[in-house]
Amino acid sequence: MVSAYRPATLAEALALRRDHGAVPLAGGTDLMAAAPRCSAGRAPTSPPIMFIGHLAELRGIRRQENQWRLGAAVRLADVLDNTRLPAPLRLSVAAMASPAIRNMATIGGNIANASPCGDTLPFLYAQGARLMLHAAGQPRELPIERFILGPGQTALRPDELLTEIVFPAQEFAVHRHHKVGARAANTLAKLSFLGQADMDAAGRLSDIRLVFGSVAPTVVRAPELEQRLVGLPMPELKHHIDEISAAYDGLIRPIDDQRSTRAYRKQVCLNLLRCFLEELNP
Amino acid sequence: MQITFELNDETVRLDVDPLRPLLAVLREDLGLTGTKRGCGEGECGACALLVDDRLVNSCLLPVGAVIRCRVTTIEGFRRTPQYRRLARAFTEAGAVQCGFCTPGMILAAAALLRRNENPSAEEIRAALAGNLCRCTGLNMIVEAVRLAARQGEGAW
C-alpha cells in the first residue's frame, strides 16, 4: 500500500491524481501541522499523498504583458524576495508566519488550504486573481472568489491540480495593508485589511479595492460597494464614509474564538476602513 | 520509499515513509539529537535546520521533500569556521541560557549571515522572528548575531 508518490513531471502528477486520487503536498506545512501525532492516524484507506513541490512546471514567477503568473508551488519566501512583485503582496507575505515556514510554504498551498486567515488571500481577492486548474488534458480557470467556497473548502475537482495563479500587474498609487495579530510576528491574523486606490488626473477616484481577511468564512470584498466610490471627486469621499462603513458592517461577520472577539474584529476592521478612506483625502 | 539525500556532507540512503517528519528521522532513526523538538507544530523554531542553505522547520518537513537536497544540522554546521564564530559570539554576548533554542537559533543566524553579512538589528529580528526563546529576553541574541557579523568579516 503506497502512502506517497513523487512524480517527476506535472503530467505524471495529474495522472496520479486521476488514477489514485493522490492528495498534493507542496510545502506541506498545513498538511503536516494538521496530521495526527502519529501516522497511524492516517488510515490504510486514506488516499496517498504526492509530492509536487519540486516540480519545475509549478515554480515559475513570470510577468506576461500586464499579468503576473505564479506557479502554485512557488515558495512564499521567493515571492517576498522578488522585488518586482507588487508591494501589497510582498507585505502580506512578510507578515506571514516565519522565515522558516515561508521557505517551505507555497502560494498554491495557502490558497488551496482555504483558511479564512490565509495571508495571501486578501491581495489575490483585491486583484481579482484567476486560478488555473488542470486535470489530465483539461485545463480550466476560476476566479479566486469562486474557487474558495468556505473554510477548508474549494471547488477543486478530484482529478484537478491548482497549477498557476494569475493576476493583473496593476499597481495602485495608494495601498495600505494591516494584519492585526496577537504579537508582531509569527502569528495568525485576528483580522486583516487591504486598501488600494488610484486617482485620475482630474482628481477623481478612478479605482479602489477594499478587502478584509479573517473576519468571515471567506475573504470579504464587495466590488459593488467599491463602485459606489469610483468616479467621486476626492474631497467628496468623506461624505460617503458612514454609508460605506455601514454597508461593510453587514458583510463582516467575525466570530469569538481563542484569538479574539467578534466585537473587536469588527470594530477594528471598520476603524481601519474609515482611516483608509479619510487618509485618501486628508 | 527509498529516500536519498545529503546530510552534513554525507550521502544518506533510507527506506522510510516519505511522510515521516525529517525531525523524527534525524532524532529517532539516525540518533542525531542536536535538533530539538519544542512543539512539533512549526511554531517555535527549535527544530530549525538548513535545507539547501535555507532555514526550515524540520518538524513539519516530510523526509520525502528533501530527496536530493543538502540537509545541514547542527552536527554538521558545528564543524565549520562560521559555527565557531557564532558559538563564540553567542557565548560572549550571553545569548545562551537553557540552550534548548540555541542550535536552531544558531542555524537561523547562519542562514541570515549567508544572505546578508552585515545585517541591521531590524533585519536580525525579522530573520529570527520564527525562533522563540523564553530565557534571554531576545535582545542579547540580537547582539550576539551583530557580534558574529562584525567578528566574522568576510567569513560568510
Added chain:
Amino acid sequence: MKMPENTGQPGNDIAAPVARPDAADKCAGEARYLADLAVPGMLHACTVRSTRVRARITGRQLPPLPTGYFVVAAQDVPGRNRIRMLADDWPFFADTQVNHMGEPILLIVGPDPEEVQQLAARVTIEYDHQPPILSPEEALDGTAPPLYGTDNCFAQYTCHKGDLALAERTARQMIRDRFSTDRQEHLYLEPQGVLAVPEADRLTVYGSMQCPFYVKKAVEQAVGEGRHHVRIVQTVTGGAFGGKEDYPSLLAGQAAVAALKTGRPVRLVLDRTEDIAATTKRHPARIDFITYLDENHDLLGMDVDILLDGGAYAGLSAVVLQRAMFAASGVYRIPHLRVHGRAVATNTVPAGAFRGFGAPQAFFAIEMHLENIALRLGLDPLEYKLRHALRQGDRTCTDGLVCGAVRLPEMAARLGEASGYSARRAAYAAGQGRYRRGIGLSLCYHGCGFTGQGEELIQGTVALHKRADDTVEIRAAATEMGQGARTVLPKIVARTLGIPLEHVHCENPDTDVVPDSGPTVASRTTMIVGGLLREAALELKRLWTPGQTLDVRRTYRHPPHIRWDQEHFRGDAYPEYAWGANVVEVEVDLLTGLVRVIKVWAEFDVGAPMDERTLRGQMEGGIAQGLGYALWEKLAVTGGTVQQQRIRDYTIPTFQDMPPVESGSVYNPYEYGPFGAKGAGELTLVGVAPAVAAAVQQAIGRPVAAIPLTPEMILQLIGDCPDGDAAAGTVTTRGPEAEHRKET
C-alpha cells in the same frame, strides 16, 4: 542618558563575566536534554487524560493490548497514589474522580511510540458528570459541592500590623480599588519529561526538573517507602521558571510506577499541547484594597483582600498566597495594615509556582493602587510613592525590620533621568491623534530565600569534595535551568579558595551524590546555597592540603537577627530583600488597541552581581516575561477548558515584539550573602506589569484594573468609559474640610 551598568561598585571583580561552562555543549547541540536520552529496552508512555471538568469515573474501556504494551493506572501504584506536597490531595493517577480537564488518568506504555499513541486514542473513559466549580467566586458561594475540605479553601490567612480600626476611625479619606490578574504559562522551550530506569532494588529517574529531592520524596511515596532505593538525576533542563518545581514529581511518580510494573525503562515526554493544557500555571488573583489616608494624604491604613484561584489541587497555593500577602502593601510604609488572603479550589488546571510566586500579582495591584491614589489627589505618582517608600530601620508589613539600606530613591532618580520620565509624563498627559504615548514607573521588592521559617525547615546542606588533583567538586541540589547556577556557584567557590575557575566542577545534581541544599526556587540559589558554599569553601581553604582528598559539609543556619512567628505571620518574613524599579514607555494605537512597547528601563538592587552577563540575562529574561504577563500572554479558561492550548495561540514575545531594554544594578552588598549577593531570579519580572499598565493607563486616559492588557480589552476600555477619568477606584472623603462626597 544611558544608565551605568553597575553603580557604585568598587572593583568587585567577581562580577566580571566568564564564559558559561555549559555554553559550548548547548551551542553544538551536544547537551543532552531528557528527550535526547534513550536506553536499551526503553518503553514510551502516552497519557490518557480526562475530557471532563469534574466527574466520577464509572468505567474504562481499553483496546486489546499487544504483547509488550501495558496500561498503568492508579491500581498499579505500590505505595500511595498521592504526590507528596504540602497537602496530600493530588493523585499521580486519577482513580475514581477527575477534577480538571486534562487530568491524567492512565498511561499506555510500549516499545513503539506511534503504536502507544494509537492505543491511547482508543481508550474510552466513562464519566458521571458533576457540577463543576469554575471560578473562585463559585468556589466561595457554596452552590456546588466543595472540591477541597468543606469550604474549598486550600489556605486562608489573616495578618495584622498596628490597629486598622484606629486608621478607619481617624482617616480623612478612604479609597477602594480592585485589581485582577490572570493565568500565565511558563512555555519553557523544552517540554516536560522524565525517564524511569528500574534495576534490581533500585530505581533511577532522570528528568527535566528544578528540585531533585522533591521528586525523590514523591517517587518514594509512589513506590512505597523503603522498598527501593530511589535515585533522581537532573538532566540538562531547557527552561523551567517554576513550572518544573512541582509538576515533575507527578510525572516521575507515574513513570516510576510504570517502570516497576513493566520491569523496563519508561520515558514520558509531554507533547506541547498537553503541557500547556494540563501542567501548572500562574495563579489568577483578585486583589481588593480599602486604603485610609490621613489629613496630609499620607497612607495611614490599608485593608487588603487577596483571592487566588488555586485550580484543582492544593499544590503550592498556601505558600504562593503567603508571598502574595507579604507583598500586598508593596514597598510602602503603612502603620496599620490588615491582609486577608484565600487560595481556593476550582475545577481548572492546577496553579503552581511561576517566577515571582504571588509577588507579580500583588505588585501589579499595589503599584496601580498607589498610582491611582496619587492621580486622584492630583499628586505626582513617583513623588507620592517615594514619600512612602520603606527606608532602612523601618518596619515591614509583617513588622519585621528593614535591615539594609533601601536605595529606591536613587534608583528611581537614575531611571527618571535615563528615561526622561517626568518630562515625558507631562508631555503625554495631553495626547492627541491616533497614537497615544504613556510612561509608567513601578517600585518593587522580592524577598530572597524561602518565606518565613522555610530555610530553617529545609536545613539545606551543601558539600565540597576536594580531589587528590586539587580540583574541587560542588555537591549541591541546585539545578542549572538556564539561569546560570553552574556559572555562579563555581565562581563563588573558586574565588573563595583562590583557585582557577576551571578547577571547580559543578555537575547536574544526582541525589546519590549530593546532599539536599533545597529546591532551586525562591531566589535562594545564589544567596542561600551560594552562601553555604562560600562558608564551606572557607573551611576547605583552612583545611586544604595539596594532593589529599577532603570533604566539607555545611548546613544552613538563619542569621541571628532574623525573627519570625509563623503562626501570626509576624517578624522577618525573608532573610533579605532585593529591590527593583522599572520604567516602561508605550505607544497605543487607538484604532486597533495594539500596544507598542517603546522602551524599558530597569534598575535592581541584588546586593552584588556575581556575574554581570548572567545577571543581565536574568534582568532581560524576567522583563520579557513581565511584558508578556502584562500584554501578550492571554490564557483564558472557559468552562474549565484552557482556550489557548496550541503554542500558536499562546503568544510569548518574539524578536519583533521586544523593545530595547536598558538595565543596570546598584551595588548594595548584603552582609550575609556570598560576596554581598542577594537573589535576582524573580525580582526582574515582578515590577514590569504595573509599569506597563500605568503607561497604558496614561496613554488611553482610562483606568486599567486588569491584565493582560489585550487590544480587545483596551478597545473596550476606550469604548465603555467616559473620557478623561484615568484613575480607577472609588474615593470617599469625610470630614468638615470636604465640600462634597466624590465617588466614581
